[in-house]
Amino acid sequence: MLDLAGIVSDTGWRILPCDPERKKPLIDGGTGFCNASDDLAVVEGWCRQFNPWMYGIPTGQMNDLVVLDVDVHDAERNGYASLKMLEAKGMVLPETLRVKTPSGGMHWYFANPKDADIRNSAGKIAPGLDIRGNGGYVIGVGSVNAKGQAYLPDNEADIAEMPHWLVDLCLKGTTEAIQGKSQSTARKFKSSLGYTVRKVNDPQAYLNAAFFNCCLEVERAEKGSRNSKLFRNAKKLFSYAAGGMLSVEDVEDAMRKACILNDYTAEHGEKSFLDTLNSGKRWGFKNPEILERGIAND
DSSP states (O other): OOOOHHHHHOOOOOOOEEEETTTTTTTGGGGGGGGOOOHHHHHHHHHHHHSEEEEEOOOBBBTEEEEEEOOOOSSSSSSSHHHHHHHTOOOOOSSSSSSEEETTTEEEEEEEEEOOBBHHHHEEEETTEEEOTTTOOOOTTOOBOOTOOBBBEEEOOOEEOOOOOHHHHHHHHHHHIIIOOOSOOOOOEOOOSSSEEEEEEEEEHHHHHHHHHHHHHHHHHTTTTHHHHHHHHHHHHHHHHHSSSSOOOHHHHHHHHHHHHHHHHHHHHHHHHHHHHHHHHHHHHHHHHHEEOOOOOO
16 A cells, blocks of 8 residues: 555655546545645545545646656657657757656656746647646556556656756747747638648648647637637647648547646536537538648738
8 A cells, every 4th residue: 555644745745536547536526636735634534535546646836846748649649759759859858757657658757947837738749748737637656547557666766857948848839949930821722622722831830830729729718718619729620630631530639638628528528528529520621721831921
């Protein structure tokens, strides 16, 4: 059995109890990371109340942590491959505390930068690379899920400062931080084949920026606007998918993660999410769009 009181005493972290199957907080209806505690009496009370349970570690300012979550979804969304891409551009992660996840991924722990608001994001830095910052949490080392699989230490390193290039990626997105600022203007015309062709200076940079901004708008949408922003941004991304610029799976996965992060799915349910997502998909596939290199200004 984990010595959770010892973990709290040694690290000073506030923790929370999480469901071993779904990884959701077991307190306060799924938003319990706001009520994480470093009070040993409270932690010991959870140990008596919940059995079994995993423990979550809130990230961001609450524990002065940012965690890079390296996931392996499939061949196209392999976080380890994305790390290799970043390394090829001279962006190498420093030695820091790492935790292996049951799915084959890895959590890289960093100190939360004092002068930057690092927020949660999913796949915006690069495919398979998620960030847990303000408003997020990760499952702690030593936790065991419902299948008996454990979160295991990969090393015994101290937690390092977050490298400046990673901070830039979190704040600006891949396009602006790696590939240069995206083109803000473009020229569109309707192809004789029935799809819209958008002429831009750099199609890949433009596409990356569009993907990043659509995900960010949905993720940060407030109550009352989440459904409409999901529909609007799903339309745009699925129009690129219809034009062969993005995969349907990537769009679906990104929109799903954004709606988990903004609590839309938790509050309105999977069916409501899918209804809006599929409406955006139908619109997008009726209005396919492709990007081609060309002169952006008329």
